[in-house]
Amino acid sequence: MTQRLAGKVGLVTGGTNGIGEAAVRGFVAQGAKVVFTGNNQQAGDRIAAETGATFVQHAVQDVDGWARVSAAIRDTYGRLDIAFANAGTNSGDSDIETVTIDGWRNIVDINLTGSMLTCQNAIALMKANPEGSSGSIIINSSINGILALAGDVTYSTTKGALRLLAKSVAVHCAKAGLNIRCNTIHPGVIETPLILGAIAGAPDPAAARTMLENVAPMGRLGRTEEVIALVTYLASDDAKFVTGAEMVIDGGSTAGLPGV
Numbered sequence: 557m558t559q560r561l562a563g564k565v566g567l568v569t570g571g572t573n574g575i576g577e578a579a580v581r582g583f584v585a586q587g588a589k590v591v592f593t594g595n596n597q598q599a600g601d602r603i604a605a606e607t608g609a610t611f612v613q614h615a616v617q618d619v620d621g622w623a624r625v626s627a628a629i630r631d632t633y634g635r636l637d638i639a640f641a642n643a644g645t646n647s648g649d650s651d652i653e654t655v656t657i658d659g660w661r662n663i664v665d666i667n668l669t670g671s672m673l674t675c676q677n678a679i680a681l682m683k684a685n686p687e688g689s690s691g692s693i694i695i696n697s698s699i700n701g702i703l704a705l706a707g708d709v710t711y712s713t714t715k716g717a718l719r720l721l722a723k724s725v726a727v728h729c730a731k732a733g734l735n736i737r738c739n740t741i742h743p744g745v746i747e748t749p750l751i752l753g754a755i756a757g758a759p760d761p762a763a764a765r766t767m768l769e770n771v772a773p774m775g776r777l778g779r780t781e782e783v784i785a786l787v788t789y790l791a792s793d794d795a796k797f798v799t800g801a802e803m804v805i806d807g808g809s810t811a812g813l814p815g816v
Contacts, residue, residue: 744806
């Protein structure tokens with residue numbers, strides 16, 4: 557079977573768990589060489605050993621640390637074709653009346669500034685590709701970048717902002733003739749370890765799972781491999797005329813009015 561990403565080099569931020577880890581494994585399975593980042597050294601070492609990918613411990617909001625990430629990509633592979641800006645958090649979030657300034661700033665730094673830095677550094681690497689400027693940047697937003705959560709004001713705000721970050725990057729790169737694309741994906745409720753942990757920790761796990769499954773009209777949670785199939789498409793040459801797009805993968809959650 558043809559590997560859709562054969563010969564390409566990819567970067568995945570937040571690659572030590574959930575959708576990020578699935579992206580590392582999925583990219584490698586599709587023939588790409590992968591560099592991935594995250595805070596968890598132990599998980600990074602394990603995933604690197606299991607996949608052959610290269611792990612660089614780095615927090616996306618660490619401006620100075622990006623030089624080390626870029627050097628690892630440049631020195632090891634001499635090119636970058638794919639950047640999946642996946643790192644994100646909602647830790648410490650709350651509603652508009654109770655959110656703390658520290659909580660707000662931390663989430664903005666990781667979700668929004670971290671994604672901007674991913675785009676900025678990826679473009680610099682992609683422009684230097686041996687055969688000329690080219691590449692695909694995919695930003696992991698959320699359905700909460702389309703429909704807000706009352707209790708997660710910062711998360712919703714940052715995920716919404718990522719839509720226009722991607723569009724601005726897409727238009728800039730296209731007008732500059734860089735042959736670099738940028739798109740967002742908007743997953744619904746996906747069956748990640750974080751979601752499964754939340755279900756298991758609920759007072760009534762069965763009821764919690766049913767509630768989350770019913771967010772989607774399709775009546776189930778999304779699977780990480782389904783999300784990675786979409787990311788792989790956007791990373792591949794099959795999507796070479798797709799830029800500035802919002803790709804929703806949510807089982808119909810944002811397609812209609814809930815409860816109607």
